[in-house]
Amino acid sequence: MKTALVCGAGGFIGSHLVKRLKREGFWVRGVDLKFPGFAETEADDFIVADLRDQSVVERVIDRSFDEIYQLAADMGGAGYIFTGEHDADIMHNSATINLNVADRAYKRNNKRIFYSSSACMYPAYNQEDPENPNCVESSAYPAAPDSEYGWEKLFSERLFLAYNRNYGMVNRVARYHNIFGPEGTWQGGKEKAPAAICRKVALAANNGEIEIWGDGAQTRSFLFIDECIEGTIRLTRSNFEGPVNIGSEEMVTINQLVDIVADIAGKKIHKNHIPGPTGVRGRNSDNRLIEEKLGWAPGATLRAGLEKTYAWIEAQIRSNSAGNKSAA
Numbered sequence: 070m071k072t073a074l075v076c077g078a079g080g081f082i083g084s085h086l087v088k089r090l091k092r093e094g095f096w097v098r099g100v101d102l103k104f105p106g107f108a109e110t111e112a113d114d115f116i117v118a119d120l121r122d123q124s125v126v127e128r129v130i131d132r133s134f135d136e137i138y139q140l141a142a143d144m145g146g147a148g149y150i151f152t153g154e155h156d157a158d159i160m161h162n163s164a165t166i167n168l169n170v171a172d173r174a175y176k177r178n179n180k181r182i183f184y185s186s187s188a189c190m191y192p193a194y195n196q197e198d199p200e201n202p203n204c205v206e207s208s209a210y211p212a213a214p215d216s217e218y219g220w221e222k223l224f225s226e227r228l229f230l231a232y233n234r235n236y237g238m239v240n241r242v243a244r245y246h247n248i249f250g251p252e253g254t255w256q257g258g259k260e261k262a263p264a265a266i267c268r269k270v271a272l273a274a275n276n277g278e279i280e281i282w283g284d285g286a287q288t289r290s291f292l293f294i295d296e297c298i299e300g301t302i303r304l305t306r307s308n309f310e311g312p313v314n315i316g317s318e319e320m321v322t323i324n325q326l327v328d329i330v331a332d333i334a335g336k337k338i339h340k341n342h343i344p345g346p347t348g349v350r351g352r353n354s355d356n357r358l359i360e361e362k363l364g365w366a367p368g369a370t371l372r373a374g375l376e377k378t379y380a381w382i383e384a385q386i387r388s389n390s391a392g393n394k395s396a397a
């Protein structure tokens with residue numbers, strides 16, 4: 070039986086990845102500071118522990134796994150990573166996890182680690198024009214990410230590739246672009262734009278108003294979770310090390326994103342633009358390299374993913390308010 074380790078298995082992408090690996094027949098160990106928030110883990114073995122601690126990482130990587138997925142990171146949406154208030158924690162926590170995992174995996178004779186970098190590592194100077202952002206993989210240097218989160222990702226992708234160069238590992242690096250879907254954080258401050266907008270629209274009355282950070286003219290693309298998992302697995306098992314974008318090329322403004330969600334909800338929604346952290350003006354995935362190297366790229370529409378996500382968030386809100394009523 071093949072074995073896999075998923076670091077960050079209590080998180081959004083990690084918990085979906087565990088399900089996929091189980092469907093494929095893997096024996097899966099998950100590790101995270103916490104269990105998944107919205108469903109029971111399907112991992113065969115789930116260790117609740119802190120990967121910043123070297124002795125924990127020694128216990129977790131006690132063998133040679135067929136595949137290791139390193140998704141654990143101190144992360145959140147714009148309200149967490151772009152305010153500057155969490156920079157030291159983000160850099161220290163995520164870099165420590167990556168240093169520990171890369172080295173221990175190598176020492177226990179593991180060969181293949183997938184590492185999730187982020188489109189946030191692309192230089193800010195290529196993302197000032199919302200109509201024409203440049204996120205081709207080769208545009209990464211001269212480096213100038215707009216957040217410390219992005220700088221840490223850049224450091225860590227280089228770390229995993231250095232182990233390939235010097236120690237004969239076959240680590241794989243992807244740069245994810247805004248992944249969304251059911252069973253992701255949708256409230257509390259760490260949620261990202263699609264989930265936050267679905268929540269605000271679901272809570273608003275027809276003809277109601279929701280708050281949007283900035284003017285809403287900044288552009289982004291959003292990738293549905295199932296396609297993220299597909300790309301992750303394909304890259305991990307391929308003979309291309311990356312870094313490569315895993316994202317959607319369907320670019321929209323945040324205002325358009327609100328309009329799509331409002332349409333799905335069947336509501337007329339007014340936008341109240343307020344000051345808030347927004348990140349770069351434009352960002353879109355460039356899928357030429359993934360198509361060339363893997364013969365695959367995501368194809369589903371943004372709307373199809375938003376329909377599933379909106380339905381899930383609406384159900385969460387309903388069951389929360391039912392719970393509150395029965396507790397009252």
Ligand code: NAD
Nearest residue numbers: 077079080081082101102119120141142185187245247248
């Ligand atoms: P997430 O926050 O849901 O999952 C990350 C998990 O790491 C969390 O469950 C968290 O508890 C865990 N973790 C944090 N510190 C830890 C520690 N010290 N020890 C053990 N576990 C720890 O995030 P996600 O959306 O599932 O993202 C997974 C990875 O993909 C992250 O590395 C993230 O930076 C990257 N990424 C995600 C997106 C996206 O849009 N979701 C975009 C770009 C990159």
